[in-house]
Amino acid sequence: MTEGSRAANGTPLDYESLFRAAPEASVITAADGTILDVNVEFTTWTGLHRAELVGTSFLRLLPVGDRILFSTRSQPLLDLTGRASQVELSILGAGRVPVPATLSVSRVVTDTSLNMFVLGPRRERSVEEAQLISAVHRAEASDTRRQIAETDLQHQSDHDALTGLLNRDGLMKALREIVPHREHVVYWIGLDHFRVINESLGRSTGDEILTTVGRRLREGCTGDAVIARVGGDEFVLTSLGPGYADHADRILRRIAHPLIVDGLEIIISASIGVSTVASVNTDRAHVSVVERLLRTAGTGMHEAKAAGRNRWKHSTAIADDSAINEIRLLGEIRSAIAGDQFRLEYQPQLNLRTGRLHGFEALIRWDHPDRGVIGPAGFIDVAEKTGLISQLGTWACHTAIAQATLGSGVPGAAASQMSVNISARQLSDSHFTGTIESLLEASTLEPGRLTLELTESGVITDGPQARANIQRLDGLGVRLSIDDFGTGHAGFAYLNDFPIDEIKIDRSFVSGVGISADATAIVTSCIELAHALNVSVVAEGVETTEQLMHLTELGCDIVQGFHYSRPLSPEKLTLWLASSSNR
């Protein structure tokens, strides 16, 4: 007997009796959880019998949820640290009735490893705890609603409601995610004479034909194919693999299979442009490869129609010169900055609540010596890849702030906003806020009249610098807007996280308002979401009176587009302001 087994007065200690009579419910198991012994307090408390417990697994005493949690957390803690304490669980007592308990367990290493479990009754959950846990459940329910709303919104914006296939945006997103491959084939499929069918047999028959064609295309494809409906009667299918001739023939045969609509047999045909890629050199060319494949296939479809319809036409997309073009363009942008070839135009924005001028968006233009006026789409992406965007961006902010006070003398324009586009790269530049601050100091423009339009990707990058810039700009009193809202991959949680004052709904959604149920639903959701967060909404690309009326009904705050005014040079803007103040 070891020394520790005797009391101070030398009397041997009977540990077995001590264990059995201990006032706390106790269980001894082997390291693998097999029960070796239990004490009287444990059997009395749980109503179980020692004989039926010994030799069984401790885990069998736990309800399934507790068993999972014990196996994944308490058991590894015990193995790693020798103990696990304050575990709240239930013990299945007599009649498998759960007895709420608090458990602590220690690993005791003697000749073999043993686990010593001590259990006690669990205290009741306090009112505060119950409230806290119910708040957690409510927060989860709200997260789930947000997730469903975002998924629905994403699905609506990526899919064609009629056929369930991808729409044009969804197609572009899907294609951006695949890596162009030498054997990638794009089929651009246009139904022949569809307009005649639609006009003579009615729209519902037309819709049924489109749905059937969509289904036939899907059924004829393998899992890696991407299929989209990209226009009224046009579909795009992309797939991998050689043998495009056979595949195109099969598509034609599938579509030409007779279909019965309202008892009438209809046979339709299609014309297909097929494009394959000649060579794929670099990742850089990815987007341009995809675009060229699509463009080539689209042109091929028209050629197939011109050649008599119900046929396909193959063309090869050459896609290896984009890197060289980029380098040339970069050089031109550099000399354009030095040569003063950039200027700003200002597009007026209408406040739908007051019927008055809200402000202007500054839009950059490049007066290219050979190619004429080029909009931002022609050079911003390339500038963004290099530091040039910062130079261009600073120049644009400087010019817009200086010219913002142009209309100050004109009634109604004195308090107008000036919106300037900011790239993701500028936003993550540590000097950016300082630059804006000093530009504002040098001007008479109040910070609250300057709106900076950020991109979704710029904001959700969530780099510490971008976050710091956003907070500091907000602190200065500058208004912050999210441009092209709804077109990115982002969820909308960031609206809650950042001090955003305004969102701008992309023109691709605005153009469908009142025409397409999808687009209307998206715009409605965006407005509701923004207003719930106290964020105002600008609709871009408003071109018709109908769009304006629908947007007004939906509660949109501000509109901008050709319907109100085109972008104007500073000179024309002065004239426009003078004439509109006289209206």
Added chain:
Amino acid sequence: MPALPSPALTREEVLARNNVTVLGRDDAPVLVFVHGFGCDQGMYNRILPFFVDSYRVVLFDHVGSGGSNLSSYDPVVYSSLDRYSADLLEICAALELFSVTLVAHSVGAMMALAAAVERPELFDRLILLAPSPSYLDDTETGYVGGLSADDVHDLLGSLDDNHMAWASAMAPVVMGNERSPELADELEQSFCRVDPRVMRSFARVTFLSDVRGLLPQVTVPSLIVQCSNDALAPLTVGDYLSAHLAHSELVVLAATGHVPQASAPRETAEVIIRYLASTS
């Protein structure tokens, strides 16, 4: 919905977000350990000594677990496996890893399978500890995962019961106060700290995900390591994986339980070492 990309996170930001630890020699073959539900990278502590001399060992915490950056956790973004496997790939990219062997436990094995389908060229092998492609039974196909939806609901109740204990264990760390030594053993406290709200959401990801559809697409060779009496994955799950994963080997350990790297580190390490040697 596709996983939210995290564009322009710097290498340092990715490594800090996931509390990445790198041990061993820089020029040695790479083992990346992916932890499962219930704990953090500390889960692997007992088997690390078997590997740090011969391998470059990379460990990390999933966002929301252990020493990860809790501010990066968004319950919606992290409500599916996609974001977790995207994080895993971002860590590989941040450390410029290639020819990686993933050692992945429990739900971590699901992430490893998804990552291997996404970027097969990065990975030499997968070593899957106590894996399951789906914990839920599927009555339509007769697949036995071991749990029912009610069981998962029951688990969420158990998580609620432990909410206060975990929240209070987190508090001193969050507030930067001294830990009260009487609260619990320091070693126990320093392991596997969990945020109770993250645990609930991570439990759903773990026990409701189903990657059976991915298995035919996995081309990276794998070792399936099962325990003989795992409350979470019946032996039939190992057979299912081995039947559906090309180039896979199945080993059933004498060890019991769900976390063999903690309960039987030597046996687990030996099986891994044998597989590494036989496939290198």
